[in-house]
Amino acid sequence: MKVVGIYSIKGGVGKTATAVNLAYLAAAAGQRTLVWDLDPQGAASYYFRIKPKVKGGGRGLLRGKRGADDAIKGTDFEGLDLLPADFSYRNMDILLEGAKKKPVDQLKRLLKPFVKEYDLVLFDCPPSISLMSENIFRAADALLVPLIPSTLSARTLAQLQDFLKTEDGFGALKVLPFFSMVDAARPLHTETMARLSAEYPEMLPAAIPLAPEVERMGLHRMPLPAYAPSNAAAGAYRALWDEVATAL
Amino acid sequence: MTLTAMDFLIPAAVQGGADTSAAIRAHLRCEPEPAVALRRCFFDSFEWSLYRAGAVLEEVHLDQRRELRWHDLGQHDPVTAQQLTTTPPGLIDDLPPGVVRERVAPLLGVRRLLPMVAVSGRRQTLRVLNDDDKTVARLCLEQLRVETDGGRRPLPLPMRLRITGVRGYTQETDAVVRRLKTILALEPAEAPLYLEALAAAGRRPGSYSSKLDYRLDPLQPAAVATCTILLGLLETLEANIDGARRNLDPEFLHDLRVATRRTRSALSQIKGVLPQAVVDDFKLRFAWLQQVTGPVRDLDVYLLDFPRLKAGLPPRLRDDLDPLRDWLVAHYHAEQQTLAAALASERFEVLLRDWRMFLQAPERNGAKDAQTPIKALADKRIRRMAKRVLDEGRAITDASPPEDLHELRKSCKKLRYLMEFFQSLYAADDIKGLIKQIKVLLDNLGGFQDLAVQAEHLRETAAAMQREGAAPLGTLLAMGALVSQMLTAQQRARGEFARIFAGFDSTDNAAVRKRLFAAKHSPAAPAEAGA
Numbered sequence: 001m002k003v004v005g006i007y008s009i010k011g012g013v014g015k016t017a018t019a020v021n022l023a024y025l026a027a028a029a030g031q032r033t034l035v036w037d038l039d040p041q042g043a044a045s046y047y048f049r050i051k052p053k054v055k056g057g058g059r060g061l062l063r064g065k066r067g068a069d070d071a072i073k074g075t076d077f078e079g080l081d082l083l084p085a086d087f088s089y090r091n092m093d094i095l096l097e098g099a100k101k102k103p104v105d106q107l108k109r110l111l112k113p114f115v116k117e118y119d120l121v122l123f124d125c126p127p128s129i130s131l132m133s134e135n136i137f138r139a140a141d142a143l144l145v146p147l148i149p150s151t152l153s154a155r156t157l158a159q160l161q162d163f164l165k166t167e168d169g170f171g172a173l174k175v176l177p178f179f180s181m182v183d184a185a186r187p188l189h190t191e192t193m194a195r196l197s198a199e200y201p202e203m204l205p206a207a208i209p210l211a212p213e214v215e216r217m218g219l220h221r222m223p224l225p226a227y228a229p230s231n232a233a234a235g236a237y238r239a240l241w242d243e244v245a246t247a248l
Numbered sequence: 249m250t251l252t253a254m255d256f257l258i259p260a261a262v263q264g265g266a267d268t269s270a271a272i273r274a275h276l277r278c279e280p281e282p283a284v285a286l287r288r289c290f291f292d293s294f295e296w297s298l299y300r301a302g303a304v305l306e307e308v309h310l311d312q313r314r315e316l317r318w319h320d321l322g323q324h325d326p327v328t329a330q331q332l333t334t335t336p337p338g339l340i341d342d343l344p345p346g347v348v349r350e351r352v353a354p355l356l357g358v359r360r361l362l363p364m365v366a367v368s369g370r371r372q373t374l375r376v377l378n379d380d381d382k383t384v385a386r387l388c389l390e391q392l393r394v395e396t397d398g399g400r401r402p403l404p405l406p407m408r409l410r411i412t413g414v415r416g417y418t419q420e421t422d423a424v425v426r427r428l429k430t431i432l433a434l435e436p437a438e439a440p441l442y443l444e445a446l447a448a449a450g451r452r453p454g455s456y457s458s459k460l461d462y463r464l465d466p467l468q469p470a471a472v473a474t475c476t477i478l479l480g481l482l483e484t485l486e487a488n489i490d491g492a493r494r495n496l497d498p499e500f501l502h503d504l505r506v507a508t509r510r511t512r513s514a515l516s517q518i519k520g521v522l523p524q525a526v527v528d529d530f531k532l533r534f535a536w537l538q539q540v541t542g543p544v545r546d547l548d549v550y551l552l553d554f555p556r557l558k559a560g561l562p563p564r565l566r567d568d569l570d571p572l573r574d575w576l577v578a579h580y581h582a583e584q585q586t587l588a589a590a591l592a593s594e595r596f597e598v599l600l601r602d603w604r605m606f607l608q609a610p611e612r613n614g615a616k617d618a619q620t621p622i623k624a625l626a627d628k629r630i631r632r633m634a635k636r637v638l639d640e641g642r643a644i645t646d647a648s649p650p651e652d653l654h655e656l657r658k659s660c661k662k663l664r665y666l667m668e669f670f671q672s673l674y675a676a677d678d679i680k681g682l683i684k685q686i687k688v689l690l691d692n693l694g695g696f697q698d699l700a701v702q703a704e705h706l707r708e709t710a711a712a713m714q715r716e717g718a719a720p721l722g723t724l725l726a727m728g729a730l731v732s733q734m735l736t737a738q739q740r741a742r743g744e745f746a747r748i749f750a751g752f753d754s755t756d757n758a759a760v761r762k763r764l765f766a767a768k769h770s771p772a773a774p775a776e777a778g779a
Contacts, residue, residue, distance in 0.1 A: 029332060030346075072416060073414070074413075074416060119346075
C-alpha cells in the first residue's frame with residue numbers, strides 16, 4: 001500500500017481536484033484506492049456525493065474500537081472508496097494532542113488495518129502546517145504538492161522543505177511538486193514555471209491547466225475524467241498520475 | 249475492499265436482456281451504463297492447482313481493457329484481488345507484478361496457466377441510485393455462452409444477475425435484493441459461473457493429478473489389479489503428451505517421464521503376473537521413451553535450478569555464469585524439437601496403441617501369479633524389496649564406494665513405487681508413514697547421486713562449450729566453483745547417510761512393516777526376513 005498526501009500549506013491551489021481525479025485514474029488503472037478526505041470543508045466527499053459525516057466524528061475515529069472501517073464508503077466507481085470528511089476535523093489537532101500514545105502517528109495507526117485492502121491511499125489535506133500535517137507526513141510515502149506558478153507558492157514549497165529538513169524522521173518522504181491552475185496565456189505563469197523548474201529539479205513535468213471544465217466538477221459531482229475524458233485538463237491529470245505512479 | 253456480491257439466475261420466463269433491464273428500471277431508480285461485449289476466460293494449471301486451493305484466475309476482456317481477477321470459489325464467488333494486464337496469462341513471469349500475481353505465484357510454481365473454459369456475451373450494468381444520485385448498489389446482467397471448439401455451437405448459459413453492494417450502504421443493498429427477488433422471481437445461483445461453465449463444457453475440475461490413487465480390491469486377481477495400475481499410468485502419460493510436445497511448461501515432460509518410469513518399475517517389480525514375453529517387449533520399448541525424453545528434462549532441471557546455482561556463487565562470479573545459461577538455452581530448442589518429433593513419431597504412437605490394446609484385453613493366463621489375490625502378491629513383493637533395501641543399506645559403511653549407494657537408491661525407488669501402487673490395500677496412516685520414510689532416505693541418496701551426476705555433466709558441458717568457443721575463462725572458473733560446491737554438498741549428503749538410514753531402519757518401522765506385509769500363514773517369520 002502506498003500513501004500519498006496531496007498537500008499544500010496554501011489553500012485554493014487545486015488539492016481536492018487533484019486528489020479526486022488522481023484517485024479516479026488510479027482506480028481505473030486497477031489500483032484499489034482510498035481517498036481520505038481530511039479537510040473539514042468536505043469538498044472531496046461532496047464531489048463523490050457522499051455525506052461529509054463520520055459517526056462519532058474525529059473523536060470516534062481516533063478513540064473508537066472499530067477505527068476507520070465503519071466510516072469508509074464506496075464511491076460510484078469500482079475500486080474507489082472514500083473515508084469522508086467530518087466537520088469535527090476542524091479540531092483535529094486538539095483531538096490528536098489528546099491521544100494517549102504517539103500523537104504524531106495516529107493517522108498511520110488508523111491506516112494499518114488497510115494495508116492489504118488498498119493499493120493506494122490519497123489524503124486530501126487541509127491547508128495548514130500543524131500536528132495533523134505532521135501525522136500526514138509520517139503516514140505518507142510521498143507528498144504531492146500543487147503549486148500555482150507564483151512567487152508566493154514557491155515560498156510555501158521552500159517552507160515545507162525547510163520544515164521536513166529540520167524535523168527528524170522525514171528523510172524517506174518524497175516531495176513531488178507540480179504546477180496547478182496554470183494559465184498559459186499569462187507570461188508571469190510561464191516565466192515563473194521556467195524559473196521554478198530550474199530551481200526545483202524534482203518538479204513533475206505534468207502541469208494542470210486552469211480550465212473551466214475543472215471548476216465544473218462541483219456541478220457534475222464526479223471526477224473530471226469520468227464526465228469529460230477527452231478534455232485537455234483530464235489529459236493533464238492522466239499525465240500527472242502516470243508520473244506519480246512511476247515516482248512511487 | 250471485498251464487497252458483498254450475490255449471484256442470481258433469471259428464470260427463463262423472465263429472460264431477455266433489454267426486457268429484464270427495463271423491468272428492473274421500472275421498479276428501481278437506476279442509471280444504466282452502456283451495454284458492453286465481454287469475454288471471461290478462466291485459467292488454472294493443468295493439475296488444477298488453483299481449484300484445489302479453492303480459487304480461480306479469470307481474465308476479463310471488456311472493451312479495450314484486459315483485467316485479471318482472482319476469485320475465491322466459496323459462497324458468492326467473491327473477487328478478492330484484481331489488476332490490469334496487457335498480456336494473456338501464461339507462466340508466472342508473464343503476469344504483471346501486483347496483487348493477483350502474489351496470489352497465483354505460490355500455487356502455480358513452474359506450471360503454465362491454461363484456459364480451462366471461456367464464456368462470452370453481453371453485460372448490462374445498472375447503478376442503483378439514492379436521492380443524492382449516489383450509487384448504492386450495482387446490478388450486472390450477463391447473458392453469456394460457453395465457447396466451444398471444433399466449430400460446435402456455443403452453449404448458452406442462463407442469464408445471471410450479480411448484485412454487488414457498495415461499501416457503507418448495506419441497508420440500501422439489502423432493500424434492492426428484497427425488491428428484485430419479488431420483481432424478477434430470482435433464483436440464487438447454486439454454483440459460481442466458472443463451475444457452471446465447466447459443467448456445461450463437460451469438463452470436470454480437478455480431473456487430473458499425477459499422484460497415484462488406485463482403489464484396489466485385496467482379493468482381485470493380480471493380473472486385473474496390475475492392469476488397472478498400468479492403465480492409470482498410461483492415462484497419465486497420454487494426458488501429458490500434448491503439453492510436453494508443445495513445451496507448455498516443464499512439468500508435462502516431468503510427469504510423462506515419471507509415468508514412464510513407474511510403468512517400467514511396475515513391469516519389473518510386479519513379477520509373475522503378466523506374460524514374460526510381453527513384459528520384456530514393453531520394458532524395452534518404454535526404455536526407449538525414457539531415453540528420448542532425457543536430454544530435455546536434464547536441460548529443464550538445469551535451467552530451473554539456474555537462479556539458485558547462480559545465487560550460490562560468490563557475488564563477483566555470478567555474472568560470469570550467464571554464458572552457461574545462454575548455451576543451455578541455445579541447445580534447448582534443438583533438443584525440444586527432437587523430443588517433439590519422437591512424441592509425434594509412429595514408433596511412439598504404435599507403442600501407446602499396442603500397450604493400451606494389451607492392457608484392455610490382456611492375456612491373463614500364462615503367468616503363474618496372474619490369478620493370485622493382489623494383496624498376497626503385494627505383501628510378498630514389498631516384503632522382499634524392503635528386505636533388499638535393508639540388506640543393502642546395512643552393508644554400507646563409510647568406506648563403501650558410491651556405486652553401492654547408487655544400487656541402494658534404485659532399490660529404494662522400487663520399494664517406494666510398490667508401496668505407492670498398492671497403498672489402497674493397507675491402513676492409510678501406516679503406509680503413508682512408510683512412504684514418507686522412504687522419501688526421506690531417497691532425498692538423501694538422490695542428493696548424493698544427483699550432485700555427482702550434475703558435477704560430471706557440468707564438466708562435460710564445460711568441455712563442449714570450450715569446443716564451441718562459447719566459454720570465456722571467467723565462465724569456466726565460475727563453473728569450476730559450481731562443481732566444487734556440488735562435490736562439497738555431495739560429501740555433506742554422504743555424511744548424513746548413516747543417520748538417515750538408521751531412522752529408516754528403526755524398530756518402529758520394522759513393527760509397522762511386519763504388521764502390514766507379513767505373510768498371513770507364517771506368524772513365526774522373523775521380523776526382517778518376513779518384512
